Amino acid sequence: MKFGVIFATLVGLALAVWLILHIGIEPVFAAIASVGIGGFALICLYGFVVVALMGSGWFALLPHGTPRDLATFVIGRQTRDSAGDILPFSQFGGIVIGARYAIVRGIAAPLAFASMVADVTTELMAQIAFIVIGVGLGVSALRASATMAPYVNGLMLGTFLLVPGVAAFVFLQQRGSAFAERIAARFLPAAVKQTVAFGQAMQQMYASPVRLAASATIHLLAWIGSGIAIWISVRLIGGHISIFSAIAIEALLAALRSATVFVPAAIGVQEAGYAALMPLFGLGPEIGLAVSLLRRARDVVVGVPVLLAWQAMESRRALARPAQT
Numbered sequence: 001m002k003f004g005v006i007f008a009t010l011v012g013l014a015l016a017v018w019l020i021l022h023i024g025i026e027p028v029f030a031a032i033a034s035v036g037i038g039g040f041a042l043i044c045l046y047g048f049v050v051v052a053l054m055g056s057g058w059f060a061l062l063p064h065g066t067p068r069d070l071a072t073f074v075i076g077r078q079t080r081d082s083a084g085d086i087l088p089f090s091q092f093g094g095i096v097i098g099a100r101y102a103i104v105r106g107i108a109a110p111l112a113f114a115s116m117v118a119d120v121t122t123e124l125m126a127q128i129a130f131i132v133i134g135v136g137l138g139v140s141a142l143r144a145s146a147t148m149a150p151y152v153n154g155l156m157l158g159t160f161l162l163v164p165g166v167a168a169f170v171f172l173q174q175r176g177s178a179f180a181e182r183i184a185a186r187f188l189p190a191a192v193k194q195t196v197a198f199g200q201a202m203q204q205m206y207a208s209p210v211r212l213a214a215s216a217t218i219h220l221l222a223w224i225g226s227g228i229a230i231w232i233s234v235r236l237i238g239g240h241i242s243i244f245s246a247i248a249i250e251a252l253l254a255a256l257r258s259a260t261v262f263v264p265a266a267i268g269v270q271e272a273g274y275a276a277l278m279p280l281f282g283l284g285p286e287i288g289l290a291v292s293l294l295r296r297a298r299d300v301v302v303g304v305p306v307l308l309a310w311q312a313m314e315s316r317r318a319l320a321r322p323a324q325t
Helices: 003-023 025-033 036-059 070-086 091-104 109-144 149-175 177-187 195-205 209-237 243-259 269-281 285-320
Strands: none
Touching: 003 025, 003 269, 003 285, 025 285, 036 070, 036 109, 036 209, 036 285, 070 091, 070 285, 091 109, 091 285, 109 195, 109 209, 109 243, 109 269, 209 243, 209 285, 243 269, 269 285
């Protein structure tokens, strides 16, 4: 593990612990306990709905005539998220593991990696739209805060500057396949053993604007669904917040997580974000921390079995096909 990753993890963990101690252990864990086992089960089940939408966005990119097993892409998406949320990697590590899961399930390596690159692109497009929606819904609360008001214009400018960045990324994928091949060679060498096949797979991803639009739309619905998850958690705790405010909070947190993508699992960043944003919408910071910790608990309860199952698949494949491994 690189020193920078270890350092970012330790700083984030220290920040999370400090926040809990500063706000108060008792109110934070009282808010968590008020959810109950049934409420936590509901949070976990709803999380599957959001993940299914995300996996469907990836699945929508596949051309007709290629393997189209929706379950593979839904579970692959959960594997990707679980790796990013639990293992000591940045989100980039989770992306590679998600593509690896698809390969183990029988998807050709060039197609798995090319579709993952395209999926990251359409999800980023959707995320930008989601952040714009969230800023629009929360701009009045942000401007009313003496702390946040000076940063509103910068946040809006930074969001809109992401648009040409995504356009350039798409251009490089379409016109500069060598760039994408270098990325694949760096993170998933098996995907570029046949560079011609990989280049063809990349072309297939962008051959249909309809598939791209469908993927981006599904991802936008998933982002909105993640905002509704915040509303569900707050309501289970006993707080009162509108769905629109919850969506605004999640969108602003998404912007914060994107800016700190190098921090593994956004540890500390997520906790600080929720604790700072909840008071803007009339809730205490302890509710924000409770929501964050419930989300972490859901990631662990779901993610650990998923990662163990993925590792078991890899082990069986290694034993069955030692030459390829």
